[in-house]
Each structure stands twice: as structure tokens, then as C-alpha cells.
Amino acid sequence: MSKVIKNGTIVTADRTYKADVLIEGGVISKIGQNLSGDESFDATGCYVMPGGIDPHTHLEMPFMGTYSADDFESGTRAALAGGTTMVVDFCLPNPGQSLLDAIKMWDNKSVKAATDYTFHMAITWWGEQVFNEMSQVVDRGINTFKHFMAYKGSLMVDDDEMFSSFQRCSDLGALPLVHAENGDVVAALSQKLLAAGNNGPEAHAYSRPAEVEGEATNRAIMIADMANSPLYVVHVSCEQSHEAIRRARQKGMRVFGEPLIQHLVLDETEYFNKDWDHAARRVMSPPFRNKQHQDSLWAGLQSGSLQVVATDHCAFTTEQKRTGLNDFTKIPNGTGGLEDRLPVLWTRGVVTGRLTMNEFVAVTSTNIAKILNMYPKKGAILEGSDADIIVWDPKRSKTISAGNQQSVIDYNVFEGVEVTGLPRFVFTRGELAITEDKVDAKPGHGEFVAREPFAAVNRALSTWKEITAPRKVERAGIPVSGV
Amino acid sequence: MSKVIKNGTIVTADRTYKADVLIEGGVISKIGQNLSGDESFDATGCYVMPGGIDPHTHLEMPFMGTYSADDFESGTRAALAGGTTMVVDFCLPNPGQSLLDAIKMWDNKSVKAATDYTFHMAITWWGEQVFNEMSQVVDRGINTFKHFMAYKGSLMVDDDEMFSSFQRCSDLGALPLVHAENGDVVAALSQKLLAAGNNGPEAHAYSRPAEVEGEATNRAIMIADMANSPLYVVHVSCEQSHEAIRRARQKGMRVFGEPLIQHLVLDETEYFNKDWDHAARRVMSPPFRNKQHQDSLWAGLQSGSLQVVATDHCAFTTEQKRTGLNDFTKIPNGTGGLEDRLPVLWTRGVVTGRLTMNEFVAVTSTNIAKILNMYPKKGAILEGSDADIIVWDPKRSKTISAGNQQSVIDYNVFEGVEVTGLPRFVFTRGELAITEDKVDAKPGHGEFVAREPFAAVNRALSTWKEITAPRKVERAGIPVSGV
Amino acid sequence: MSKVIKNGTIVTADRTYKADVLIEGGVISKIGQNLSGDESFDATGCYVMPGGIDPHTHLEMPFMGTYSADDFESGTRAALAGGTTMVVDFCLPNPGQSLLDAIKMWDNKSVKAATDYTFHMAITWWGEQVFNEMSQVVDRGINTFKHFMAYKGSLMVDDDEMFSSFQRCSDLGALPLVHAENGDVVAALSQKLLAAGNNGPEAHAYSRPAEVEGEATNRAIMIADMANSPLYVVHVSCEQSHEAIRRARQKGMRVFGEPLIQHLVLDETEYFNKDWDHAARRVMSPPFRNKQHQDSLWAGLQSGSLQVVATDHCAFTTEQKRTGLNDFTKIPNGTGGLEDRLPVLWTRGVVTGRLTMNEFVAVTSTNIAKILNMYPKKGAILEGSDADIIVWDPKRSKTISAGNQQSVIDYNVFEGVEVTGLPRFVFTRGELAITEDKVDAKPGHGEFVAREPFAAVNRALSTWKEITAPRKVERAGIPVSGV
């Protein structure tokens, strides 16, 4: 049964034009004037855009014997409610665990997904087994590998391991990702703060200054450059990290940066709130920064030095947060955002003129689809693309509140934020999931999206690195000289 | 009669995929598998790309009682031979001349064009008449206005005039362009060099150091920012200018930069050639720079801080160049490049891995089509787009030489450069113009392309500037206080 | 009659040590342990430092038919009260006026000076006469020439004139100074603001954004570089200007920058005060900026990219300020600060740990003495140096207030600021002028300080520029070639 979206204005990363969209078999079968289908959806006054892709979620993530509260069911439901039609979750092997086993675990969790999804694989330990399995992971359709430079003693890998893994990525045509904070320094500062009686949630921010993030970003970039690899930096929260990325790009290095919607609009004063719960609910890594950092991130989206807006959605309930009541290092790290990313970015970005609508689509959907090498199956309104579509009503508005959200947690870090610009309809592979406030997410509808390695940037970089590789100096007699 | 391009790989700014292309009525009517048409063109082993757009040419430009040697006939013929299917020429009013009269003059010249074309209007003087006519120029489909910060005593406008004109552009939804060199300093240095006996072509380069260009770029950016306008900087030749652009973009300013193919691959040592003719033929403004500047420009294309590769094609014969035999300031400024831009950029950029094929398309065609607000009529391989298409054979190669070029001049600044990657076929609005070495350019085939004002970036910037505009402080009694 | 300062700790730009200081004949005759003299001054618990030098004052400056309120009598009295023992005032020729005549006018005013002083000569117009007289001005002991890039229609000079003047400075071994704001843009913005009804003092700030200052600084630097000259930028108020200076210095250019004490501690919110008088009294150019700019300036002093802290003391009474009641462009530009510079800088700089005591001395005295080529006659505690000495009591404190200041105006922009660190004694060429709150300034005591041209930096730069100057390419037959 075909569907047609009529009378809307299509907005993609590269253009804006009036046309109808016909959906058949889960894909866009035709774009044109005066189309008709079995079922018609009126997009008058609306923008028809590629569904959002959130490249950074942690659904049902294991944590200290429990799990992050939103699983693939509630998480993807929240995503759809906000116009996001695909999530990329992080597959986290335990130390020593086979990467393939970890994928199985994530396969199991993701059966409940109501949107399509794919995985990043985390490199949480290093060894010959990991080295070997990386190839099979790529064969499985996962071409991105995440590295934690923080979380000392658990997820953190050292420079040596990063170099080896990045080199392996380069050989496999894959893309390494980093969580960039200097774990040694974070651990030392945390201990120092606790020792001084600084055990509140604000100390979480104190323990992870912008300089600490900037340093790690800079280091990861150098290691990637030496390993002949492109690099993707997740949750870029500050000017220091952004500066390192810009500096690399100015040299022609292939580095991508992903700010979060939280860092774009929320600031560090949240941690100084007199209400412990309020502050603890905002505990995430990196922490919120100040206005100057926010301006830097916005400018990055405008100029293209940052390419993607994500959420790092990793929701914990207030009860879970209270695990760290007397010790900020025990507060589970993470906030929500899946439902709010698009409306908040539209309101603060497009309505203000900071971003064009096309840039909005680029940073919420198209750019990451290209970076992850799944464009134009995803991230596009093109004939043949998956029918992951938002019909966006720029006039609809609401006040964000935990009271009416899809996420299962009991608060929302954007509580009270007024947004203008919300979905009228959301389609996931052709299925209608959202009609304004009505949510028809179907758990299990979502499918895994396999992605090919050796994206264009990987191939170009490898060529350039080969051409400019150091050359041996040929010498006849060695040594030939006396003094 | 329909044409079909078969068995090729379509390469656009955003993707690479195998498909056939059907051309009907001068436009792309269908893209898909196994298409057929009246006439078939085999693209096996080739890339099917949007035709190049050269946003910076001076064809039959008046100069000291004569004209630049390539006119719209030979210029667009050369363009086609190298895969460029559209040129943007500069309409240059004389001092005091009506802008509309100038358009008429350019209309007359361009009747011979074999490719589509459009104009930038130059603001060579300032007054109420110019202010008023700018609106009519925009109505005529020209939304870009060029400003010369150099050429003191002839084309140069001062800061005051630039501010007024940029502000007018902002109000009209147009985009100001600048030739950025400090004309006062160039003039003073030129006089100093001549006075010291430095009258050779190398002194042309000495009179226009990179710092002088960087300064002007920086100044134009500030003026545009104050006038609430985006800005496009033509022929960015050096790190200083590029740095100013990057610095602006890092603040969210909407600034675009255009390096030339000449500056990307030729360097200042050309001016030190013992052969006066060799050096004089390379005289253009800005002059060629050194390798560090070249690296900066390439990185700009890679990172997106520079968006467009142009030629500033303004060809003078050796005889014309010799006007300046005893005085470098009298050597007509300009070089050719229309035929060579794509093959040289492909060879030095794509073959080396500095650019992906998609980036190649972006910087030679798609980006400028977007910036000039004529995308996707131009710069795209999409259904409905004009059938300006290159079938690019990455295996074909040649050595560039004046002996076999289309340009009417008697030399080529790329003489001896070997290129790999050349057109197999070139179509201009559906007409076959090039079949390998065979040139079938049809003078008069080209049409003027009118462009709408108020591109997305203009609108976004105006919104942001309005929101952040200074606000009056309301005061009750003025003044209210004693000490 | 000799004087001895006993039991103090000498603090100079390069060291801190305990010693007594003997003063004879207006100079320091001996530094050592256990010295004795006819009169003894106890410096127990105090720092013995070179008297402050304020390189930027406008005393009794002509303005719209009136004069700035503090003349050389009250101005130098205020200076002494705050520990400043020398001022450098700007000699401002009228358009067309002989530079030598202007010096005579300033000679007449300065007879009342209670401290030593010298002049900068302003280049307010250009012509052969000015060119010629510059040489005589240098012979007269004035080796610094000021250029206004703002104040369009009155003091402003254009790029051409700056280039000529800077080149002349280079030849004479002199140092050009600039007031760096783009006068064309300031004028245009002012008109636009007035036209929009923005006539209050806050519009003064709106009319002179940081970008406008940064641009002019950048331009002056380029022109100086092209003219083979060092450069000194007065009243650097913002990151943009500081960035341009840093960027130049990173290339080895010889550029100095002078922030004002006002810009280091006061911010733009002063202009939003509901009291018109409050805001108008703060009107100066450049205007106060925000905290980020302040941080930039402090870091410049710490890192050495900025070298000197001045005041631009140019005091106007409230009554004079009210000239601009209905038009902010008519508010006389200028604030006081001569008495406050040292205590405020000590309190906000040394007490907080931003600056060492040695850096304090460097930026208030020694650096400018070196830059102006009058070290170690001034700016030093060395045997043979002029006995311009402060005995600084780090424990003394007060609250700054117009009620107890030396300046004749009726307010103080630092009103209410608490300072810790004040003079116990101040000596000017050996004469005691200040004993805590007791002021014994002697009008007429001050002498003109003549300064030699060709400071070390000038000579080094000229050598380097000569070595790296462009060289003519020698060619045999011109031209030698055909195609």
C-alpha cells in the first residue's frame, strides 16, 4: 500500500523545493509534482526532511550491575517522537570478551527497536584476538570503532593501543571514534577533589576541565595522523577540543567532530544548582561548559568544522543518579535527549538564523549518513532512499517536560525549554510512527543497517599517505667516511 | 531526440553510484538502470559528473584600448574542451556608467557563448545611481556584486563605498565579492620598486606580497560583518588570506573563499625565469606564491574553509604582455586556464588522494552553483537539472601545450604539465560539444542564467543579525545624576 | 642635599632584592647596604620601584573650542599621587600646521608639569612639509609619531599616508604609533545608529565594535611591515586587536601593544547604566569591552605579547560630556586614570597573582622606557638613573573616589574600587612629591626628556629587511623567446 506526502516543501542538505513524495515498499519510489498514492498525508506549510539520525546512543547499557533506563523500545520510541528515525548504539565488549559475542548481546537488545539502527564497536581492550576480530566486525557491517581515552580502569585504552587499533582501522577501511578526555588526569583530579571534600555533582565538572578534553582530542588526532587514519571525535563540548579539530583540518587531516545538543544549549551553571538532584541529573562526560564554548560549537556547525549533532542519550533515573549521593564519581554518567534533539536544535539554530534549514538537515542526518557510509540509503530524500521521513511543522510548539516525554526516566534536562518546530508526521521505512502527539512506534520494526568499509575519505587518505610516505635513503658503502 | 549516457558511474558532490542518464530537451529527464534513448553514449570506465562551472572569467575584457584575447567564443570553447559547461563573467561598468548599460555591453559580447553563462556585476564607482540600479540588476537575475580593493585610480573602491555597497547587498539579498589586495600599498610598493630600477615581471610579485592580500581580505570580512552581509573572496592565493577567512568562519561569519587552479599548482619561481616572456605571461593578481601557500589552499579545499576552484581566465597574448616590457605595471594582468582547470585539479588533487572525487565535483561545480543560488539547475546530476554533463575518463591523459589548446593565445602557463583524467564527452544543456579531442562547440548555444536573490545563507544571516542587533538603553530623565 | 631610602626591597623589571638607595643631584648615586644620606626615608615593609611612566596622556588637549580638563599641572599632580613620575603627551598639529609650531604650543602647556615628560608627535595631515619636518622633530628628541586611523574628517590619515609616514619613520629610526579603529566604518555605523534613534552613550560602544578595532590593527601592522618599520599600537582593548598583534609577532614582526588600565578592569555594561551621566563619563575610544577581552589583555601582559599599561588620560567634566546629550557622537571622548593606574593594576594584577611584581614594574615603567629609547635614564633603579622612585606600601589601601582625587574633574570611572597597594613616598628626579596622602607636586619641576632615534629594534629590523629585500632578476635579452 503506497503513501504519498503532499503539498510540502522538501528540505535536504543541499536544497529546498516543493514536491510530493511517494512511498512504496518502505522506500521513496518517486519525488515529483502531483503524485498520488493509496494513502495521503498533507504536508501543507511543512518541511519534508530526512529523518534524524542520532549517531550516539547508549540504550540498555550495562552499568554497575544495572542498565541505563531507556532500552531499544523506549529509546527508539522517544527518538521517533522527536523526528529521529535511526540510532547508532555502542556495542561494548567486556574486558577480554570477544567482539563477536558482544555483537550478539547487542543484537538481542535491539530486537525491540522501533527504528532502524546500527552499531559502533568499542575497543575496550587490546590483543591479537581483538585485532583479528575487527575484520569480522567489519564484515558484519560495522565500520566504526570507538575508543575511550577516559574511564581509567575500565574502558580506557592507552596511546599504544590506540595507535595499533587506528592502524588496523586504516587497513580495514574503517573509522576510529574517540571519547576524548585524559583519563589519567580526570582520575587524579577526582581523587584530589574528593580528598578535599568536594563530593557534590559540581565536582564532576571540576574534574573534567575543557583543557583535559582538548588535550585528549589533540592526542587522538596526532595518533590518527600517524596511523594514516581519519578520525571522528564524539561529544566535542568545548573550544579546546574544537580548536584541535580545526587545527588538524587546516592541515588537511580528515577529522570529524560531533557536538551534542546538550552542550549547544545548556551550561555549567546547571551544576551549581542548590538542588542535588537537579545537578546530578546533568552529570555526563564531558560536562556542560560555558557560553563561550557554546558559541564555539555553533560556529563549528556553521563553518563545517563540526559536522554532526548527537545526544549521547544514556538515561538514568533519579534513583540511579543517587548512587553517587556522597561521591560524585559514583553518579552514573549520562543524560537523555533523543526526543528533544531536533526540536531544540531547530528552535535555537534555525529560528534564530544561526543555521539554514539545509544545514539543520545536514547536521542532524545527512552528514552522519555520509560519514558512516550509508548515504543515500539513509539521510536523504531521494528516489530509492529508505522512507525515513519527517514532515516538520515549523509552527507547532510545546514546552519540553518530563511529564509528557517518551523516555522512561523521571526528568528531562531540557525541562521548561519552549520549542517551536515539531513533527507533524514521522515515517520509519515507510511506516507512519508519529502523527503529532500520537505515537505509534512498533517495537521490532527496526532493522540493523550494515555499512561498507572504505568510504571515499578513507581511500583518498590512504592514497595520499602512500604518496607521502617516508622513503629510504639508498647508500652504497655504509659507512663511507672517516672524519 | 533523446540521448542516454550508459554504463557510467555517476559522481556528484554527495555520492558515487552506477546509473544511466537520460537527456531530453536539454535537461536530465531520468536517472536509473538500463535506460535507453535515441542516441547512446558509452561511459564504461568513466565518471559521469556535473559540468564544471568557472565562476571567474574575463572574456573580451576591455583593457587599455584593447581586449583580453579570449572572447565568449574561444573562451567557452576552451571551457568545454576541459569539461567546463558554464562561466561567470564580470560585467565592468566604466566610471560613471550605468550598471544597466554595462549589462547591455556584456549581453552583446556573450551572444557568441557556446556554454551557459551568468554575470557578476562590478561596483566600480559609487553614487545614488549605482545604489538605485543595484536593485534592477538583481531583478535582471544578477545577485553578486564584485568590489576591487586594488587597481587604485581605476577600479578600486574605498572602505566607505564598500560598506555602503555591502549594506545594499544585504538589503537586496545579494552577495558581495571582493578582489582583496590593498591598492594603496600595492601602488606605493610599485612606485618604490620602479624607482629602484625593479621594472621586470618579478617586481609584479614583489609589489603584491601575501601580507597585502591577507590584510585586504581581513578588512573586507570586517566590513561585511558590520554590514550584515555574507562575503565571497575571489582568487584566494595565500595563507594570510585563507587564515583571515578561517578566522571569520570560526566566529560563524558567512565567508566563502575561491582559490584558483593556478595558485594551487604554480609557484613564484615562475617569475624568476630568465626569459622575460615566460615571467610576464604569468603576471596576474594576486601573483603565484610558494609551496606553503599551496599547501594551505589544498587544505582549505579538504576542510571546507575554501569552497571553489576557479581560473580568473583573462588571456593576453605575448604581444599584449610586452606592453609592459620596461615597466611591469604595464603588463596586462591575467592568465588562461579555462581548458585546464578540471584536468589539472583532477591530476593533482584526486589522483594524489588530496581530494575525493565527490570533493572534486563540489569545488568545481556544485558548491558555486549553491553559492550563486542556481543549484540544482546547475551543478547537479539530478532529474530536472540542466544536462550540463561531463563523461570523465580517468585513464585518458595528455601533456598540456599551447600547441593544441582552444584558447587563442600563444602560450599556456601549464605548458608541459601531464594530466591524467580528461573528458570523453561533454554535454552543454544536452548538446554534445566534446568527444575526446573533437570539439563541436556551438557559438550562440549558450544562454544567460538568471539567479534569484535571498539565498538561504542570506536569509539566515539577516535573521541572526536582527536578533543580535544593538538595543537602545531606555533612560527616564537624561541626565539623572550629579556626581 | 642627599636623600636615602632605607630598609626597602627594590623591585625592578628583572629582580627583587633588599638594598638602600642614595639620591644625589636628582639621580640615583648609589644602591647598596647600609647607605646614609642627609635625609632618610623609611621603606620598611615597602617595595622601592621605578616611578610609573604613562605613555599615553592628553593634557589640556584642544577639543571643540574647549580643552580636556586636566592640564599639565593637575594631570602630573594626579600622576604623582598615584606613583607615576613621567607622562608622554601627544602633540597634535592642526591640519596644515607646522609640526614645529605644534611643539611650541605643547612646550608652552608643559611648563606647568610637575613630572618629567616627553611628547609623541601626531601625523594629522600629510605633505612635503610634514615629511621634511619629521626629521627636525626627531632632532628635537621626539622619535615617536602617532597616526589616527579613526576620527574621520579630522585627525584620520589614510593608508597611503600611513605607508609614507611609516616609511619615513623607518628611515629616521623612529617608531610609528597608531590609534587603530576603522574610521570609515565607525562613521558609517554612527550615522546608522543615529538614524535609528540610537543617540545614547551606549551607541558609542555599538559604533566601535571589537572587529572594527581588530581590522585597523591588522592593517596598520601590514603597512608597517611593508614600510620596514616597527609599530606600536595604543589602547589595545580587545582580543581581535591583540590577536592581530600576536599573529604578527609570531612571524617575527616588531609590534608592540598597549592596553589601558580601564580596559583591563572595566567592562561594557557601564554603558548600559540607566544614568546617562554614568554612561557618558565612560565614553572613550575604543570603548570598554567584555570579560573575555579583559582576559585576553591580562594574558597578553603575562605572556609578553602586550608590553605596556597606559591610561589615555583625557579628562572631561560631566558638563563637557553633556555636550553630547542628544547625540553620542558629540560626547567628548576620554576618561581619567593617571592617579589610579598603578594602584588598580597592583590590586587586580599583583595581589591576584596574575602578574609578578617584576612584571608590574615592567608594564608600568621599564618596558615603555626601553621602547621609547630612554632606558635606563627612566624606568630603572640603577646607579645613574633619574631618581624617579616610588616607595610602594603593599599594605596601604583606600577606596577610589572622585571626592579625594587630584584630577579636576567631578567623577572617577573607578569610583568605589578598593585598592590595596599605594605609594608611601614618590620622588620625581630626587624631589619628594608624595608622602602618603600628602601631595607636594611642584608645577614647573618637570623637564622635557629628549629621546634618541634608532633604538636597537629599529636597527635590527632594518638590517633584516635589507637582507631579505626583493632582488631584481637580471635578464640578458628581453624578451628572449618566442612561444
Place this chain on the structure above:
Amino acid sequence: MSKVIKNGTIVTADRTYKADVLIEGGVISKIGQNLSGDESFDATGCYVMPGGIDPHTHLEMPFMGTYSADDFESGTRAALAGGTTMVVDFCLPNPGQSLLDAIKMWDNKSVKAATDYTFHMAITWWGEQVFNEMSQVVDRGINTFKHFMAYKGSLMVDDDEMFSSFQRCSDLGALPLVHAENGDVVAALSQKLLAAGNNGPEAHAYSRPAEVEGEATNRAIMIADMANSPLYVVHVSCEQSHEAIRRARQKGMRVFGEPLIQHLVLDETEYFNKDWDHAARRVMSPPFRNKQHQDSLWAGLQSGSLQVVATDHCAFTTEQKRTGLNDFTKIPNGTGGLEDRLPVLWTRGVVTGRLTMNEFVAVTSTNIAKILNMYPKKGAILEGSDADIIVWDPKRSKTISAGNQQSVIDYNVFEGVEVTGLPRFVFTRGELAITEDKVDAKPGHGEFVAREPFAAVNRALSTWKEITAPRKVERAGIPVSGV
């Protein structure tokens, strides 16, 4: 017996003037006109300058069972011959060895010194013992602690250890130093190069790219900032490292940088020499870089972002170098330079106009004396200062050659370099050691120079860090809220 230096021009970091210098008891007893003494030295036509201080030497350094060839006897003799009157050597404890025991070993070696000397202590391992002994090391007069970020498996310390040690330095008022190269990456690249058959000395350079040094510098700066400590970066060889230092300084961080004379004038092409010995003799870490990096370093000295020129003198004979014939990683790292630093810097810096004479003195002597907190005992021509004096003849010249050098090794990396500007006389604590080519160095004359902790910069920084330290948020009931 007193000595007097007559008719010379004294050149110090802050001024240039004509005066005689009287030496008594090893110190400067008087500076003035027409002085007389028992013995007179004619300085007509010469500059009288503070003796050079080389803050970075490795004399008789243990290495793979042997020692660097120049010991304190030949090393300090070479120093004197070139005008250097003090060296700072690195005391290197073995893993697990007591720092105090290491000092004893260095005490034993240094008894042969002909110049005064002091030590930096290296932190080559970490533990409670090291933590505790650092305090005793400071009491012993050593206030600088070196950290190797390279030499994985031997000297290298990790981020955690650096943070702990830097924090300890901050508490003790000491200054941490770093050798900044990422040891993990250097090791990995070395293995990769060797595996690919790249075993020649040029591969040494390939294994340590500028990016690898820049990264480590950036990291050390962040760690110092977090540990509230200033930082000194030894052998800054490249723009990347220099850029990190500038970036830190622009934020007010207290970071110092030391380029080597080798990196200022020699470049990477040395490693491409077809003569293995030639290349191997230049093997040092970091390796020589290209001209752009050299320009960056010179500009750093000009602008003050780099403060000190050193040598890292660590001389190995050709025979010793040949240990690495088949494996570049086995070539002992190090070159000479002690005798050549001043003449080469004068020739390439002062004669060309890149540096003033005062800057020459600053970067060869005065700045490091201040940084190491031993000014003005060292680094000054002041009454009371040690009589470490050079009488510098700007007309004397020679061609540098191993044939006539003091160093015991059989080659010189500056072989063939012509220098103009050499010592006429050199005095070490009042003893004449050099008379043009005549060398009278006295082994054992040299004394250890003890240095106090808590230099001015340390104290200021601690104050600022205390004022800006994170503050705990006081909360009443925790938590207070529900949703």
C-alpha cells in the same frame, strides 16, 4: 689581584652602554668610567657580555655501558672556548635509584668542571621515595625536575606520574621540565620502519615527526596547568610544539620554551646525506626539521614566546654512533654544540638583524638565569654578580671545524659554517680562561650553583590558582527534590 676590562661596550639583556668593569674576588666589584685594576684587558671594539649559560648538557652521560664522550673537563673547556661560562647538566637516576645517590654520582663527575654548573634532576621513575626525596633535592639547591615523555621502556614516565610529579613541583616551588615526544608513538613508528627495512639514520627522523613532538608538548602543558605548575619545555624543535606553547601563553599559562642552536640552523636534509656517518652523527631527538620550523623558532625568540637557546650537548664519537649501523634505534642520540652555540647564534641572529644584541644576551644567558632563579648572580653584568664575562669581538671570524675544536669527538655538526663574532676574552668567576684561540680552562675551578625554589612566577601562579580554584556548592538537604 683585581682585573679591569677597559674600553668596551657593555651589552646586557636590557641595555647597551660604554663602561669599564672591575673584577675582584671573582665578582664584578665595580662598573664605571675609567676604572683601573691590577691587570687590564682591552675591550676596544668589543662587547662585554654576561657569559653564556647552557641549560641543557649531558656530560659523561651513561649510555649502553659506555658514556657520552665529552665529560665535565672537555665539555666545560669547549663551553669556555665558545663563551659559555656555565652549564646545567641532567642528573639521571637509574630506575629505583635514590635521587640523592644520583646527585652523588653527578657530584663526582663534575669535580673536573672548569666552569660553574648546576643540575636538573630527572624523574625517571615514580614512588613514595621519589616523592619524598624531591624535597631534599630542592634543599640541595636543585629546583628543576626533568621528565621524559619519550624513551619508552627506559626513561619515560606516563601522564599519571607526570601529574603527580608536577603537583609535587608546584608544592615545592620547583619547575618541571619535559622532553616532549610521544614515546608510545615513537616506539610504534620505529618498529614499523624497521619492519619495512628502513634502518638508516633518516628513519630516526621519520620515527619522530613534528606532530609527535607537538602532541607531547601540548599534553605536558595541560598536565602542568591542572597541577598548578609552570612548565619548561626543552629542545622545542618545531612549529607544532611552539604553537602549543604560544597557545598556552595566550591563556596566561606560565610555559617556557627552549630551542637548540642546532634546530635553528640545521635542517632535515642532513639525514638524507649519502654518507651514513654524516647522517648518523646528526641523530638526536627531536631530529632536525625543515626551514619553516626554523623560521618559527627564530620568530619565537624575537617575540618572546621562546626564551632560551641551548645545545643539548651530548657528544658521541663516530665509533659510538656506528653501534646503530644496522638499526637506527641503536644510534646513540646526541650532538655537540657547546663551543659553537654563541658564535653561530650571533652570526645567524645578530649579524642578520633577526635579534638585537640585547636579545642575544637574553636568550643565551639572562633569561635562563632568571627562569632557574639564579639571577643576577649569573646572567648579569651588575655589581655583585659573578664575574662570568665574555669580551666579544664582533670582527673575529673563523670556519667551524672538528680539526680545531675542544670537544673530544671527531666531527662537528656545524663543520664548515663560517662565524663572525667570537670571544676575545672569557672570564669564569673572575679567572681568565680564554684569550682568543688560547684556552686556559682549569678543571676543578667550577663550582656547583645552588638555586632557591619559589621563584616569582611560581608564587604568582600559586596565588592565581588558589583564587580561581573550584568551590564546593553548599547544599542544605541532599537531595531536596522529587521530579
